[in-house]
Amino acid sequence: MKIHYTVVLSAALSLGALSATAQLGKLKNIGESKANDAIDNLFGGKKKNAGTSGTGSGAGTTGSGGSNNSGASSGSNNPGNTTGGGLISTPPDVKQNLSDAEVSYKKNSYSEARYALQQAMLGVELEIGNKILKSLPESISGLKKVESDDKVTSTGSGWAGLLIERKYNDDKEKQLTVTIANNAAWMSSVNLYFSSGYAQTTGGQQNWKQTKVKGNRAIIEYNEGSGYKLSVPLGQSSLLVYEGINFATEPDLMKAAEAVDIDGVKKMLGEQ
């Protein structure tokens, strides 16, 4: 009798074990399938509904493939952003920040005062930049301004530089970019041309030379790939750069450069 019980018990245990193994196997398959899906999703690709290749893990892959094909083009299950107005580009309030700086300074909270001053500086520099952009011509040498590309960049530190950029083009291939940099690090590279004395090559192709724009000393360069570049240092710490693409000749670019009110720009930047 005892032997019978033992046989029945061991048979039941074996069946249980088999069943557990089968369950584990199923779980493992599901796990593998999910893992494959996750890897597919991670790399943004999909295993194709592969009539031609493998059959092994076809079911799981085809399912998720279907759902993914209806998703964003990236192949990810995460939705792509299709709406939103971006950030509001309001320049900092200069008066408010000056007041904040004063209050923080009086409380000996110097880092807060510095932050407020940097914000005030940012506000003033953006205003200067926009004022200069307004002063630039609507069109130059038949090229119209590209208002959407108008750019004023300031770091708010005063020393690191203010950059103002305006583009003009004819909707074809001719383009003039006017960049005004104030307190910028690249001032020194242009001044190097002037300080190294007058050097000009007579043999071969001359690719840079000194010139004058409205009485201001300047450097003009030519590169077959990028066209003409005219750099005009303004006073102690500002630089006006014209980059002309597809201008036929040097005089063409020089004529275009004269359209800018250089003295006005200098005055707005406080240059002598």
Add this chain to the structure above:
Amino acid sequence: MKKSALLILALAFGILGHAQDFDKNLTVARSSYASGDLENARFAIEQMLGDIDVIIGKEILKSLPVKMGTLTYNEKQDNVTGGGGAGLFIHRDYGTYPKSANLEVINNSPLITSINAILSIPMMGAMMSNENQKVVKIQGYKSLLNKSVNTETGKTSYELQVPVNNTLVTLKLDDTNESEITSLAGTIPLSKIVQLGQ
């Protein structure tokens, strides 16, 4: 004691001088901005930023230890330079050669990013690392420790760099070992420096 009192007095007078300039420049900035003279307003704000950086520098200097182990600081070598976008540089040194220490604090400088890259990106750290460099923790801040051996004297120097937010604290020590420099670095008020320069 006398030295410390004199230093505090000198710093206080320095800050008072800056306070007058700050008020003057604030008035100029306000009136220039109101009248539309943006360039003049900008110049006045630039001056204020420079003044405030120097004040921050002096406050940081005041918080630095006057002794680094057995080494006493050299008051005349105390220095605050820079200010504005280029960064603020604070210097204090201790002792005399061959046993000397050098403490530098750089605030708001672009130099800091390269050190942070080594500390924050493990792969970058691995690529840059060598047997004379390792990452250690000082007062909870990840820091970069560099070792160098003088081939002539055979003496070992260490340099410890602690970048926190926009501030980099560097301690250099000649004729020393790793345990001494890490222990001395523990006496630098890092949290206070970070708070002042943030």
